[in-house]
Amino acid sequence: MQEMSRRNKLFTESVIRRMTRIAIANNAINLAQGFPDFDPPKAITDRLAEIAPLGPHQYPITMGAPNFRQAVARKCGRFMGRTIDPETEIVVTIGSTEAMVDTIFALTNPGDKVILFSPYFENYHAQIIMADCEPVYVPLVPPAFGFDANVLEDAFRQGVKAILICNPSNPSGKVFTREELELIASLCVKYDAYAIMDEVYEHIVYDDNKHIYMNSLPGMWERTVSCSSLSKTYSITGWRLGYAIAPKEIMERIKQYHDFNTVGAPAPLMEAACVGLNMPESYYEEFGAHYAHMKKLFTDGLRNLGIPFTDPQGTYFTLIDIGPYLKKGQTDVEFCEEMAVKVGVACVPGTSFFMEDVQNIVRVHFAKKDETLTEALNRLADLKTKMA
Numbered sequence: 001m002q003e004m005s006r007r008n009k010l011f012t013e014s015v016i017r018r019m020t021r022i023a024i025a026n027n028a029i030n031l032a033q034g035f036p037d038f039d040p041p042k043a044i045t046d047r048l049a050e051i052a053p054l055g056p057h058q059y060p061i062t063m064g065a066p067n068f069r070q071a072v073a074r075k076c077g078r079f080m081g082r083t084i085d086p087e088t089e090i091v092v093t094i095g096s097t098e099a100m101v102d103t104i105f106a107l108t109n110p111g112d113k114v115i116l117f118s119p120y121f122e123n124y125h126a127q128i129i130m131a132d133c134e135p136v137y138v139p140l141v142p143p144a145f146g147f148d149a150n151v152l153e154d155a156f157r158q159g160v161k162a163i164l165i166c167n168p169s170n171p172s173g174k175v176f177t178r179e180e181l182e183l184i185a186s187l188c189v190k191y192d193a194y195a196i197m198d199e200v201y202e203h204i205v206y207d208d209n210k211h212i213y214m215n216s217l218p219g220m221w222e223r224t225v226s227c228s229s230l231s232k233t234y235s236i237t238g239w240r241l242g243y244a245i246a247p248k249e250i251m252e253r254i255k256q257y258h259d260f261n262t263v264g265a266p267a268p269l270m271e272a273a274c275v276g277l278n279m280p281e282s283y284y285e286e287f288g289a290h291y292a293h294m295k296k297l298f299t300d301g302l303r304n305l306g307i308p309f310t311d312p313q314g315t316y317f318t319l320i321d322i323g324p325y326l327k328k329g330q331t332d333v334e335f336c337e338e339m340a341v342k343v344g345v346a347c348v349p350g351t352s353f354f355m356e357d358v359q360n361i362v363r364v365h366f367a368k369k370d371e372t373l374t375e376a377l378n379r380l381a382d383l384k385t386k387m388a
């Protein structure tokens, strides 16, 4: 038999999704894969029930249903502070995941370099490799997850095609400041690089932190693709609805990859989800307040238990320092597997996010009902004894 593709030898099975399988097999609370266990807004599911007998049930318009694209344009235009053309500047995708893949393929050629901050969301590495590109890593240094401007500029000097940024950032919870984004923007302009933004956590930002859209900074609309989705903002991760927003010239290229890869996003789900996109401003305020409540419940609990963690500025993740609980020679992967079995809580080993050799960090998420978080905290109460 002929050799199969060499590309995917360079990446392994998703650790996050593997931890989900381990959680299910062991009846553990799944704080590994980030999805809520509470319902989406009722107005969205009511609309889904309403249209079930009516449709649309056939192939969608490839670029996305016109009313859905118009709703994305209105909503995102409001938050990004610009008019977005639903005909030429938006494509509706199978989650932000597809939007990112299409974008990377649309902007790069094999052998191109793409800057990635480490820690990074595990999908990005595989997506860059799939496009036959090479990641260039720039560390975000814990605990504040700042970066060294000189190290970043050194990375740009390597002749990169793009920088890929998750803002707010999974797994670090970092929300990039205006100053940081302006610095990155100036380097993109100076070195003629694109900015590929993953902004799925745009509405989950805490305290005085503010999410700023890269494409709203001077000189950046022309070279930025903003990828996002409805997964997190409307608690519908299973609907697989996302989108990319970019200037017409870039969008034309992205659309080609989308067209031949997926044909289009699910037609009935686009129709039902329009209700979400058309929600008033107050929805996003209440949504943010709900996440602030979950974050407080969970992180207060960790603090009371004496478990060291990072306080996120955005997203629904925190990084726990497992240093005090690790056995000699135990890896973070072994720790997470043992913890799912013995403690009944599943989390993700930090090595799936960091390029650097860190063994003492795991990621947990708190997008869960109060009772789920309380039960998880109960199970974590005697972590040291259970993991001894």
Ligand SMILES: Cc1ncc(COP(=O)(O)O)c(C=O)c1O
Binding pocket: 034, 094, 095, 096, 097, 098, 121, 166, 170, 198, 200, 228, 229, 230, 231, 237, 240, 241, 242
């Ligand atoms: C940073 C980030 N981007 C993208 C995704 C996936 O988004 P979607 O469901 O829109 O494909 C996730 C899911 O956890 C994520 O954390």
